Amino acid sequence: MPAMQPIISVTGVSKRYATGFEALKSVDLDIAEGEIFALLGPNGAGKTTLISIICGIVNKSTGTITVGGHDNVAEYRQARALIGLVPQELTTDMWESVWDTVSYSRGLFGLRPDPAHLEKVLRDLSLWEKKDDKIMTLSGGMKRRVLIAKALSHEPRVLFLDEPTAGVDVELRRDMWEMVRGLKADGVTIVLTTHYIEEAEEMADRVGVISGGEIILVEEKAELMRKLGRKELAIQLKEPLSAVPGTLAEYGLDLSKDGHTLTYAYDTQAERTGITRLLRDLDTAGLRLRDLDTRQSTLEDIFVNLVGNGR
Amino acid sequence: MNMRAIYAIYRQEMARTRRTLLQSIVSPVISTALYFVVFGAAIGSRMQEIDGVAYGTFIVPGLIMLSLLTQSISNAAFGIYFPKFMGTIYELLAAPISYVEIVVAFVGAAATKATILGLIILATAFLFVPLRIEHPFVMLVFMVLTAVTFSLFGFIIGIWADNFEKLQLVPLLIVTPLTFLGGSFYSIDMLPPFWRTVTLFNPVVYLVSGFRWSFFGQSDVNVVVSLGMTFVFLLACLGIVAWIFRTGYRLKT
Numbered sequence: 001m002p003a004m005q006p007i008i009s010v011t012g013v014s015k016r017y018a019t020g021f022e023a024l025k026s027v028d029l030d031i032a033e034g035e036i037f038a039l040l041g042p043n044g045a046g047k048t049t050l051i052s053i054i055c056g057i058v059n060k061s062t063g064t065i066t067v068g069g070h071d072n073v074a075e076y077r078q079a080r081a082l083i084g085l086v087p088q089e090l091t092t093d094m095w096e097s098v099w100d101t102v103s104y105s106r107g108l109f110g111l112r113p114d115p116a117h118l119e120k121v122l123r124d125l126s127l128w129e130k131k132d133d134k135i136m137t138l139s140g141g142m143k144r145r146v147l148i149a150k151a152l153s154h155e156p157r158v159l160f161l162d163e164p165t166a167g168v169d170v171e172l173r174r175d176m177w178e179m180v181r182g183l184k185a186d187g188v189t190i191v192l193t194t195h196y197i198e199e200a201e202e203m204a205d206r207v208g209v210i211s212g213g214e215i216i217l218v219e220e221k222a223e224l225m226r227k228l229g230r231k232e233l234a235i236q237l238k239e240p241l242s243a244v245p246g247t248l249a250e251y252g253l254d255l256s257k258d259g260h261t262l263t264y265a266y267d268t269q270a271e272r273t274g275i276t277r278l279l280r281d282l283d284t285a286g287l288r289l290r291d292l293d294t295r296q297s298t299l300e301d302i303f304v305n306l307v308g309n310g311r
Numbered sequence: 312m313n314m315r316a317i318y319a320i321y322r323q324e325m326a327r328t329r330r331t332l333l334q335s336i337v338s339p340v341i342s343t344a345l346y347f348v349v350f351g352a353a354i355g356s357r358m359q360e361i362d363g364v365a366y367g368t369f370i371v372p373g374l375i376m377l378s379l380l381t382q383s384i385s386n387a388a389f390g391i392y393f394p395k396f397m398g399t400i401y402e403l404l405a406a407p408i409s410y411v412e413i414v415v416a417f418v419g420a421a422a423t424k425a426t427i428l429g430l431i432i433l434a435t436a437f438l439f440v441p442l443r444i445e446h447p448f449v450m451l452v453f454m455v456l457t458a459v460t461f462s463l464f465g466f467i468i469g470i471w472a473d474n475f476e477k478l479q480l481v482p483l484l485i486v487t488p489l490t491f492l493g494g495s496f497y498s499i500d501m502l503p504p505f506w507r508t509v510t511l512f513n514p515v516v517y518l519v520s521g522f523r524w525s526f527f528g529q530s531d532v533n534v535v536v537s538l539g540m541t542f543v544f545l546l547a548c549l550g551i552v553a554w555i556f557r558t559g560y561r562l563k564t
Binding site for chain 2: 017018055056057058059076077078079080081083085087089091092093094095096100103104105106107108109110111112150
């Protein structure tokens, strides 16, 4: 998403912990204003570290970050004022009421009390009935909502959702997606981390994949979905082959190590998949088949592949 | 200055006190009242006057100091330790507030609580022993100064502690002995010369002595020295807090 000034710009950011562990290796990333950006990655890939550094919770080792054009260290007040963070863990106070904790969050950001805004936030999150309840009496899902309400209490321009739907029931997940869409409509930029790929598919405008502390891919979701359209045909052979016969070269077949399986990747959206012709040519080449198997390659496969290579 | 943030933290901390009223106010008042009964009435009646002051009256400043110190430390230590323990500290670190503002809010709240408590104990003392305060203003200055200094100290402990045991360790192993040996219950002139010299390295001696001067107009150590030493502790604590925030020690990795 070029042309626009990115709302968040991460340049050459690395993080080496005191233990010597390198959590981030020179990460570059721009987030455009108003987009929903999903940061995908396995556990320990550096998702939370990156978010924590942008939000000011963790110190970076090198690099620069700007939020709305403000350096997040030199102008931390302006930078942080734009950000709302929903952490991964259910870290809430226990004895405070929902209303008090949300008011507290707004106060921390130096904003004057605005009961009307807080009421709207709590109502949107179905928390209004619980506003006088102590947080410790709430269920896990409700606590998650409280964390979101706290992050929205100060009207952020960028909302970070760190694993928002980990261990969350279907209803809350749906509510959350609903809320995210609403925020996007209001022009709020959303960065979410997840290791659920459906979540990225469902929500994101762009997807970034992080693995081993490196961003290994940033792409429009539509582009990734095109890759999703690919399908694979696995052809089990009676007799193993040592090499793909020259007559079949045009199909770009993959031969398994044991020589028993040929894999053909094709595009289901294409005019011709080439399957009929391939089968005919297989017959011509004198290959005898034992079994056929097709499978859809998912974003998950692409992801696993990418992450596998990233290591 | 993000005054609203300071106020938000301060108010939250004070709300915690209201929730734990029994533990924060009632229990120290009761335990101090017990001291008055035991040392003031029971034992004190058989003790001779110290510098012309009845023993029961003599121990009042020391007892107030004792509560002031322990409460300042535990309030501030717990105040900052708890968000660390619960993980809610993320919110403080990600908010547009400076470290100075965080310290002012937490230390301000802890010192407020301790000072209120000190005044309540002072009021309680009036019920048990005849009491006069020669220099009320100086007394208040000492109270506030001590509360602020040791709230800072407690704040440092709260940041340093990474488990509940450590949180208790310093108050229990260092502060309580120093207070008891700091002349709360006796004049250091009553000690043999060697121990008297040793005692002069105990910072609490200066606090208790100066505080006592504000009550009775007499003290073991010159009041100016006492005030000076209190300021030295205050500056030392401020220095450590400044270092903590500059390095992000135990707060940011």
